[in-house]
Amino acid sequence: MSEKVLTKTTAELYKDGWVKAELTLTDESITIGTEKVTIREIEDLELVEVDSSQAIRIKKGGDIVFRVPGKLQSQIFRFLAFNLKSDRFAVYFLSPATRGGVVVTNVKWEKGYLSITDEAVWFLSPNKQLRISFDNLGSVDKDVRTVGGKQRVVLVIAHVEKGEVLTSLVLCPETTLEMLEHYLKQLIEKYKPKSELSDVEIQIATLIYSGVDSVSIESILGISTDELDKYFDKLVDLGLARVVKIRKELELTPKGVAVVSEAQKSQNIMR
Numbered sequence: 250m251s252e253k254v255l256t257k258t259t260a261e262l263y264k265d266g267w268v269k270a271e272l273t274l275t276d277e278s279i280t281i282g283t284e285k286v287t288i289r290e291i292e293d294l295e296l297v298e299v300d301s302s303q304a305i306r307i308k309k310g311g312d313i314v315f316r317v318p319g320k321l322q323s324q325i326f327r328f329l330a331f332n333l334k335s336d337r338f339a340v341y342f343l344s345p346a347t348r349g350g351v352v353v354t355n356v357k358w359e360k361g362y363l364s365i366t367d368e369a370v371w372f373l374s375p376n377k378q379l380r381i382s383f384d385n386l387g388s389v390d391k392d393v394r395t396v397g398g399k400q401r402v403v404l405v406i407a408h409v410e411k412g413e414v415l416t417s418l419v420l421c422p423e424t425t426l427e428m429l430e431h432y433l434k435q436l437i438e439k440y441k442p443k444s445e446l447s448d449v450e451i452q453i454a455t456l457i458y459s460g461v462d463s464v465s466i467e468s469i470l471g472i473s474t475d476e477l478d479k480y481f482d483k484l485v486d487l488g489l490a491r492v493v494k495i496r497k498e499l500e501l502t503p504k505g506v507a508v509v510s511e512a513q514k515s516q517n518i519m520r
């Protein structure tokens with residue numbers, strides 16, 4: 250049976266610069282210029298910014314980056330997100346349920362899928378295609394919440410977006426819930442930093458997250474500049490922070506924010 254053509258359009262393919270190409274999307278494959286990819290073999294997908302414009306990154310072995318004009322780009326992205334290679338589970342989800350610890354009031358439960366690719370966890374519905382990279386996953390736990398006037402067991406997934414800690418809720422049959430909890434905890438364990446942080450390092454990361462500068466951190470903790478620099482070096486080496494000023498001021502990466510969030514949660518449990 251021949252492939253059904255869904256869309257043909259002009260596009261631009263990124264190869265050390267933008268190159269004009271024709272894009273053909275069928276029910277089985279996508280072709281951009283000379284690059285043809287079977288959709289079911291796409292390992293992951295992402296919206297990225299290249300040269301100050303939004304583009305789509307397809308992962309299949311290497312990366313293919315392209316852009317198309319107007320609303321067509323979001324339509325192609327949605328089709329690929331729903332049909333790429335993944336483990337997919339039918340769920341109801343609420344995302345985000347909280348942002349920075351504050352309940353988000355303008356979101357509703359959606360019927361869709363939780364999809365797990367080579368690099369990310371996705372929440373998929375006709376209205377939403379939310380991608381959470383494994384590095385941005387913080388924690389996953391079961392909790393009881395009121396859903397439709399009833400007390401229901403849900404999964405609470407903590408993740409990071411643009412330096413903020415968010416939570417999303419997942420509702421599905423209990424056997425699927427148990428399996429998803431185990432699956433996601435394995436992913437979090439696999440992608441978390443390999444080296445444990447000391448209490449002092451957790452304090453430093455928490456102070457950075459709170460917006461405290463390096464001079465104030467030295468004063469608060471009673472440590473020297475050289476000592477703080479060594480701690481900073483470890484946070485950077487672990488991928489938990491990045492240098493933002495010559496005086497080695499840091500800001501936490503999403504992974505670092507997730508570590509601080511998990512540490513604070515553990516401390517609250519022990520109190």
